[in-house]
Amino acid sequence: MAAERLHLVRHGEVFNPRHVLYERIPGFGLSDAGREMTRAAARHLQDAGREVTTLVASPLQRTQESAEPFAEAYGLTPRLDERVIEPRNAFAGKRMKRAVLNPLNWRHLVRPSRPSWGEPFADIAVRMIEAMDAAWEETRDGDAVIVSHQAPIWVSHLAVAGERLGHSPTSRRCALSSVTSFVRDGTSPTGFREVAYAEPAQAGIDLGAV
Numbered sequence: 001m002a003a004e005r006l007h008l009v010r011h012g013e014v015f016n017p018r019h020v021l022y023e024r025i026p027g028f029g030l031s032d033a034g035r036e037m038t039r040a041a042a043r044h045l046q047d048a049g050r051e052v053t054t055l056v057a058s059p060l061q062r063t064q065e066s067a068e069p070f071a072e073a074y075g076l077t078p079r080l081d082e083r084v085i086e087p088r089n090a091f092a093g094k095r096m097k098r099a100v101l102n103p104l105n106w107r108h109l110v111r112p113s114r115p116s117w118g119e120p121f122a123d124i125a126v127r128m129i130e131a132m133d134a135a136w137e138e139t140r141d142g143d144a145v146i147v148s149h150q151a152p153i154w155v156s157h158l159a160v161a162g163e164r165l166g167h168s169p170t171s172r173r174c175a176l177s178s179v180t181s182f183v184r185d186g187t188s189p190t191g192f193r194e195v196a197y198a199e200p201a202q203a204g205i206d207l208g209a210v
Contacts, residue, residue, distance in 0.1 A: 003054075003139035005195070006132055007045065008146050008153045008180045011058075011066040012037035012201065021099075022062075023092035024085065030065045037177040037201035042069035044179055044200035045143070052076065053142035056135050058085045058149060066177070067147045083131035084148040087119035113166030121155050121165035128156045129190050136184065150174045160192045177201040 012034030014022060022028040030038065045052060055076040057067040067078040090108040091099050099105050108117040115121065128148075135144040154172040157180060158165050174180070178199045185193035 003136050003142070003144055003184070005050065005143045006136055006139075006146065006182045006192070007050075007052075007143060008132075008148055008156060008182070009041050009066065009070075010150055010153055010174055010176060010178050011062045011147060012041075012177045014062050018095070020093050020095055021089060021091045023087075023089045024060060025093055026061070029061045034062075034176070035065070038066040039069045040200040041066075041177040041179055042073045044198055045070075045145070046073055051142040052145050054135055054139040054144035055079065055147075056081050056084065056131070056144065057147040058082075060086060060149075063147045063149065067145075070145050070147070078147070081131050081134070081146070083127040083134075084146055084152055086149040087124055087151055089118040091117060112168065115166075121158075121167075124152055124155045125159040125165055128152050129159060129192075132156065132182070132192060153178075153180055156180075157194060160188065160190050160194050162189070173197065175199045175201070 013031045014028050014034060015031040016022060016028060052070060052074045055067060055070050055078040057063045057078040057080055059080040059082060064078065070076065071078055100109065110116050131146065135146055150172055154174045155165060160182065178197065180194065181196040182192040183195050184191060
């Protein structure tokens with residue numbers, strides 16, 4: 001037998017009262033609303049009759065907490081994978097509306113297509129597709145779930161679709177606790193084809209994402 005589907009699940013709402021860009025900074029866990037959002041994402045796959053047999057998560061607190069409802073629902077222990085982590089960002093710990101007005105920060109905004117503020121989109125795509133391949137190969141039956149972050153999930157979508165990786169962060173279709181689903185496709189350069197996108201939570205404050 002082989003895997004059937006792979007789902008990239010974004011973490012739920014983060015407790016972030018100062019509205020800073022939380023990047024990889026320790027201590028940013030889910031809000032109460034965020035925990036309910038993650039339960040909605042797990043229920044979404046259960047209600048769809050998906051049998052998840054592989055669970056992978058970014059090592060950050062918010063993604064590990066977002067993986068908990070899947071672990072409970074399917075009796076799994078998540079495997080942590082650095083390849084699906086949030087990218088580094090020069091604005092970590094800052095409030096973006098203030099940071100972009102400071103001339104000292106403008107050098108980080110000169111090449112948004114790369115982007116100049118952090119890890120290149122091309123590098124994110126490579127590590128994410130590698131992690132997706134690994135999760136697929138270890139899944140002998142049923143589905144794989146990878147709990148990750150907005151930027152890595154959206155860049156994976158662009159790479160699989162064969163679209164230009166450079167983009168504005170404001171254009172991403174990747175809501176909190178959203179589920180982006182893929183199947184294997186030997187005709188695709190990445191080896192995957194996107195088959196579904198869902199927003200089971202349909203709520204939450206989306207602030208602090210890289």
